[in-house]
Amino acid sequence: MEIVTERDEYIEIEIRGDKFYARPIFSGQQPRSRIMKEVVEEIEDELSWWPSDDRGVFMGIEGVIRHQGDYYLIFPEECRQEQLTFSADQKLSPELIWRWWRRISASLAEALPAEVEEKGEDIPLIKIEHLRWSEGGDIKLLPPSTADYLLLYSEDDRPRLSEESYRPPELISRERENLNAEKVAVFNLAVIIYYLLTGESPHAGRDRSEIVERVRKGRMKPVEFSRPELAEEFRDLLRSCLEAEPEKRPDFSELSRKLAELEEGEVVKSENEIDRDKLKRQHKIFNIKKFLRYQVRRKWPVMAVIGILMIGLPLFFFTAGPEEFITPQHEPEEVAEYYYQAVNEKNVNLLEDTTGMDLGELRRMVSETHVMETVQQFYHLDEIEENGEEPSEEDLEERLETLFGVEDLELEHSQEDPPIIEANYTFFFQREEEVVRWQAEDEIYLREADGRWQIEQMRGFMENVIQGELPRVEESED
Structure with missing residues (x-):
C-alpha cells in the first residue's frame, strides 16, 4: 500500500496498482483503543451485508484499513463523494x-x-x-x-x-x-x-x-x-x-x-x-395554530386554574345547586358505571353525584383536565379549512384525545346486601411520548341515601388514584 497524497478529509492510496480513497473514521476525536476496536468491528459487520444495486445508490466501501495508528474506510475512486x-x-x-x-x-x-x-x-x-x-x-x-x-x-x-x-x-x-x-x-x-x-x-x-x-x-x-x-x-x-x-x-x-x-x-x-397571497394567509394561520397548541400543552395547569375560576365561579353564584343524575330507579351497578363514565368524560358533577366520598386528587384531576380539554378544543383550529371556509358540522364533532380514562370496563355484583360491585378495567394515562396503561381492579361498596344508591367506599386501584398515588410507570402493563 502506498500513500499518494492527502486531499481534504481523504487520503489517496494505491493498493496493488489500483487507486482508492481512504477517509479516517475517527477524524475529530479518538476514543479509547477498546472502544475503537468495537466500533471498527461493528462497521465491518455492517459492511459484510451492505448491498449493492444497479443504480449505484448504495455506496461501495472496500473495507477498513489501519494506517499509522488511525482507522480508515476505503472507497473506490469513483465513490469519492461530498x-x-x-x-x-x-x-x-x-x-x-x-x-x-x-x-x-x-x-x-x-x-x-x-x-x-x-x-x-x-x-x-x-x-x-x-x-x-x-x-x-x-x-x-x-x-x-x-x-x-x-x-x-x-x-x-x-x-x-x-x-x-x-x-x-x-x-x-x-x-x-x-x-x-x-x-x-x-x-x-x-x-x-x-x-x-x-x-x-x-x-x-x-x-x-x-x-x-x-x-x-x-x-x-x-x-x-x-x-x-x-x-x-x-x-x-x-x-x-x-x-x-x-x-x-x-x-x-x-x-x-x-x-x-x-x-x-x-x-x-x-x-x-x-x-402567493393565499399561501401567506395559510402560513400565518398555521403558525398561529402551532403557537397556540404549544402554549396550551405547556401551560395547561395555569389555564386549568383560570378556566376553573372562569367557569366555576359563575356556576357557584347563578345555579341553584348541583345537578342530579342518579335517580331512585338506578341500580347499584348502574351507579358504578356512571362513576367510571364521569371519569372518562371529565364530568365532575356526575362524578360527585355518584358518591358521598371525598374524591381527593381524582376530583382535581377531573376538574383541571376538563378545563384543559375545553381550552384545547377552543384553540383546536385543525378544522378550519386553509381556504378560509367554515368547518363542517361533522368536523366540529371531532374531539381531542383525553389525558386519562378507563377502557374495557367490566362490572360484576359480588354481594347483594349491602351491594358490592367488582370492577375490572384498564386505566390509561397519556404521557408526552406514549400512552401508559395499567390493569386495574376495584371493589365498590354502596349504600342507600335519600332513596338513591351512592358509592360509600372504594378499595383498589381507584382508591390509590383518589389519594394521588398512581403506580410507577415501570410497573405498568402496556
Whole structure:
C-alpha cells in the first residue's frame, strides 16, 4: 500500500496498482483503543451485508484499513463523494430532488436484504448525514451505522435533524405489532426529501416533546409554504408518505409508480399558477395554530386554574345547586358505571353525584383536565379549512384525545346486601411520548341515601388514584 497524497478529509492510496480513497473514521476525536476496536468491528459487520444495486445508490466501501495508528474506510475512486451541505439560500432544484427520490426509493425497494426487512423496530433509519453527492448530481447512501460513527467522531459535524424527526408514529409508540418495515422506510425517506426541499423537518418544533407530538398527530408543515413552485401531484405524494397512519402511506411499489408518472417538467408549476397571497394567509394561520397548541400543552395547569375560576365561579353564584343524575330507579351497578363514565368524560358533577366520598386528587384531576380539554378544543383550529371556509358540522364533532380514562370496563355484583360491585378495567394515562396503561381492579361498596344508591367506599386501584398515588410507570402493563 502506498500513500499518494492527502486531499481534504481523504487520503489517496494505491493498493496493488489500483487507486482508492481512504477517509479516517475517527477524524475529530479518538476514543479509547477498546472502544475503537468495537466500533471498527461493528462497521465491518455492517459492511459484510451492505448491498449493492444497479443504480449505484448504495455506496461501495472496500473495507477498513489501519494506517499509522488511525482507522480508515476505503472507497473506490469513483465513490469519492461530498456531504450534502447547502444553505437556505441555495435551494436544490425540485427536479434534482425528484430524480434522487426515484433512485433512492427504487434501490431501497429492491436491494435491501431480507434480514433488514425482518428487523422490525430495529430498522436502521436513514439520515441526512448518510447521504453523499457529487457535482454531477449523483446521490449515494452510506451504511447507516457507519455514517453515524463518522458523524459521532467528527470534529465539527453535528446532526441537522433530531432522531425523533425521522421516526414515524409507529416507532414512537409502544404498540409495534404488525410493524410494516416498508411503510417505516417510506416515511423515513420522505422526511429526508422534505428536508432537501426546505432545509427543515416537516414536524419541526421548539423541543423534543413538541416534535414527538407533531409526528404522532401528523401535524406537518405544508411543503408549499417553503416551496410554492412545487406541483400539486408532487407535494400531495410527499404528504401521503408522511401520513401518521401507516396504512395511508404508499408502499415502495406505489411510490415508484407515482414518481415515474411525474414527468420532469411536471414537478414544478409556472409562476402564474402560484397564489402567493393565499399561501401567506395559510402560513400565518398555521403558525398561529402551532403557537397556540404549544402554549396550551405547556401551560395547561395555569389555564386549568383560570378556566376553573372562569367557569366555576359563575356556576357557584347563578345555579341553584348541583345537578342530579342518579335517580331512585338506578341500580347499584348502574351507579358504578356512571362513576367510571364521569371519569372518562371529565364530568365532575356526575362524578360527585355518584358518591358521598371525598374524591381527593381524582376530583382535581377531573376538574383541571376538563378545563384543559375545553381550552384545547377552543384553540383546536385543525378544522378550519386553509381556504378560509367554515368547518363542517361533522368536523366540529371531532374531539381531542383525553389525558386519562378507563377502557374495557367490566362490572360484576359480588354481594347483594349491602351491594358490592367488582370492577375490572384498564386505566390509561397519556404521557408526552406514549400512552401508559395499567390493569386495574376495584371493589365498590354502596349504600342507600335519600332513596338513591351512592358509592360509600372504594378499595383498589381507584382508591390509590383518589389519594394521588398512581403506580410507577415501570410497573405498568402496556
